[in-house]
Amino acid sequence: MEALHRTVRLLYTGQSQRARRFRYGLIVFDAVTIVYFIATAALPTTPVMTALNTGLGLLILLDLVARLWISENLRRELTRIYTLADLVVVLSLLLAPLITENFAFLRVLRGLRLIHAYSVLRDLRRESLFFRRHEDAILAAVNLFVFIFVITSFVFVLAFDEEGGVAGYVDALYFTVATLTTTGFGDITMTTTGGKLLSVFIMVVGVALFVQLARAIFQPSKIKHKCSECGLNRHEPDAVHCKHCGELLNIETEGDIGT
Template identity: 85%
Template sequence: MKELKRTIRLLYTGQSQRARRFRYGLVVFDALTIVYFIATAALPTTQVTAVTNTVLGILILFDLVARFWISDNLRRELARIHTLADLLVVGSLLLAPLLTENLAFLRVLRGLRLIHAYHLLRDLRRESVFFRRHEDAILAAINLFVFIFVTTSFVFVLAFDEQAGFAGYIDALYFTVATLTTTGFGDITMTTAGGKLLSVFIMVVGVALFVQLARAMFQPSKIRYKCSECGLNRHEPDAIHCKHCGEQLQIETAGSTVA
């Protein structure tokens, strides 16, 4: 068991080519599952989708158990936002046959796993100049993407009949984006107190996420690299000294410079 645990730990945290390929494989799996959950959110449950959901739930559960097993701090692992999201996703997948409520909107939370894992972020920062320069914008875009589609799925479950199908889901997406941008066309509205509170939530949180994305896109590009002397972790892409304390930096680059 010790050898198995060591092997799994190396796959999740190691620096070998095999470990990096494994982590990128997890990203591909995460991306495919989120696309599947979005595509099937408005579809009626069939025997095929029920089996597929159960299989995906088991695979995600295996990933969770492996991460818990190799973790040096289980409490910290449980406190991570993508871990909590995965727990909700697994619950919505494995408990769905026992419940009457439609929990499809919870499954889109799987998107929080996309590149939010610490070791994957480290891999991308080391291997991709593009990611290092645009990390904040990429993460903000993923957060906004997840918020839009989780909210859309929730609006669909709350305000539309299951029989509305794909057209109803498009209406829910349209309502979510119109509310988020405060456009307020008024052709699709919430009439209940709960629906109005949901609209307020979409506007407040959605606008905040949208502003965060806009700021990340248009502010000067920075690279995350912790200064060993003062701890400052944001620097210009071509910085050779920390602008706060003057300590020499050794930011890994691919040889390119920023004009």
């Protein structure tokens, strides 16, 4: 058992070529499942889809158990938002065959798989120099992407599920984007008190996320690298010395410092 534990830990945290390939495979799997849950959010449940969802649930559960098993701080790992989201998603997938009603609610829970994108970002930060160089812009874009599709799932269930199907989901996405951009076409509106409060929430948070994304794109890009002397963790990609304390830096590069 100790040998198996060491093997799993090295796959998730090691620097060998095998470990890196394994982690890239996990990144691809996470991305595919996120796209799958978005694409199937409005589709009717079929036996094939139920079987596929169960299989995905088991794979996600296996990954989750492995991460918890090798964690040095189990309590902290259990309180991470993407760990909690994965637990909810696994339950929604594995319990779905036993539930005959309220599949719309389960679609919302599966939408929480989007939150696992933040775990993917953590892995990319470790694996990709390109990501570390453009981390702020990528993170801001992911924040906006996750917000849009999680909220779309809730709007779809609350206001458009009676229509069902892809058309209803597109209406929910259309309403969400029109609201968070404050475009306000008015052709699709919320009439209930709860719906109006949800619209206010979408507008306030959506505008903040758009501003964050614009600022990350247009402000000078910096790379994340903690100075060993003063702790400053944002520097120019081609910095040699820390601009705060003058300490010599050793920022990993690929030889391209831009212009």
